[in-house]
Amino acid sequence: MTAQPQSEPVLIQLGARPEEAVQLVGPDTRASYPPDVLTRLHSDADVVVARYPQARSALLPLLHLVQAEDGCLTPAGIEFCSEVLELTGAEVTAVATFYSMYRREPTGTYRVGVCTNTLCAVMGGDAIMDTLREHLDIDHGETTADGTITLEHIECNAACDYAPVMMVNWEFFDNSTPSSARDLVDSLRSGAQVTPTRGAPLCTFRETERILAGFADDRPGALESSGSAGEASLAGLRYAHEHSMSAPQAVAGSPDGHPDLGAEAVAETVREKPAPAPSATVPPQPNTTETDPPTKGK
Template sequence: MSDVSLGMPSLPAPDYPADVRARLDADADEVIARYPDSRSALLPLLHLVQAEDGHVTRTGIRFCAERLGLTTAEVTAVSTFYTMYRRAPGGDYQVGVCTNTLCAVLGGDAIFDELKRHLGVGNGETTADGKVTLEHIECNAACDYAPVMMVNWEFFDNQTPESARALVDDLRAGRPVEPTRGAPLCTYKETARILAGFPDRRPGAVEASGGAGPASLAGLRLARGEGAHRVGPPRTAPTDGGPTDGGPGQRQTSEEGEG
């Protein structure tokens, strides 16, 4: 008997059809070969079955367990621990709105509330057309572009309720959507296959990934412009007219001179 509230699968789970199983076995062989200990391949294999099914199914759990010599309980424990693994079917586009402190005060809460109203769904729910699953995210690690959304883990920076509404409308209508930075957008299943470790073969996708954006490097540019590079605690103001003392480990910059 299954306990749905705990996310535990009923057993035994059915296997994949023979043609699907053969294809996944070939992919799994490639993934497992990357690791000296086969059980280390569990995370990418979970992404692989998500690329097939759109979420971690009972059949996907059985597949991972059989390929890695694990129990289905062990696979289930891992798949329910990490939030990037879905436990139920979802949309083609996972739309995450950051509601952590900086994004929230700059408009993240307003964006999330607007999308819930506009899409008619709650947190973790999917639109009736199967296109968009909405979720709030605690941090997208992009505070310098707040408020930030992610669609299938690609960044959409400096959002407003209006731009967020237009974005999900475009996704549902099948219109082209370009992330603010990073690789071109693809579907959830396509993203899962990339996360499983299979290269994105679309022309220009790897080159488009790039590095840190301009806002992320603002502090570095400012430091270089001022010629400041300081190690250790900041200098304290003198109280007796003497020189400032930065304390142990203070290093002078080349502009300040040595000695």
């Protein structure tokens, strides 16, 4: 028998891309909290954990809490969450590194995100991102030297009717342009008060993280319903009101909770009907006709 030639081994590199920040340990990261900070964090954590029937369910808001303290996740924050919830550091880190909302590197006062998903990209999102990278002299994921702006690509945030969309600390800036984006970051860096398209005036990234941890949002107008959705999102509801449209009333149900539709309606629903012939639903393939013989082996 002839010996089979040996194939070259295929090497597969597992793990993160070289440019991806995955380490929570760095030269300036906090390894532990001083006693006064621990006392304050424990007080806040008690409030958060008490909201859940199982303590470990509070992990996500607690990660926001420690991120509010440090501006990103640190070994000190991971250790704190582990201790409070009686989880291992590996369990906490596995969750923390799964979600993109948890930062692994220091974050600026304002986290500026540009949506570059398909619709926003073709509407100008890519141009906005290129403009900001050049204007701020930083790349995706980097922070300006003054610590004010961290620039990032963001995934779709369900505001496609206002594309292209930017978000600053998770607040919407709709129908953005390269010019408006440049003016926005200049205002943020100058210390001016900026109000998003919808919602209350901006607060800092760390203040936003505390709100996401479940604490009160005390900004003026934060709880006003007028800031919950824009006109384009409410177009369907407005049309329904103008034409006196409403959802159908629920039908009184049987004791088991299912609507009592009546025997005739049930019979119509479950009536057996013959399946359509394949030729009636499956169109012929391109460059073939219904009379072409089938290809052997298919």
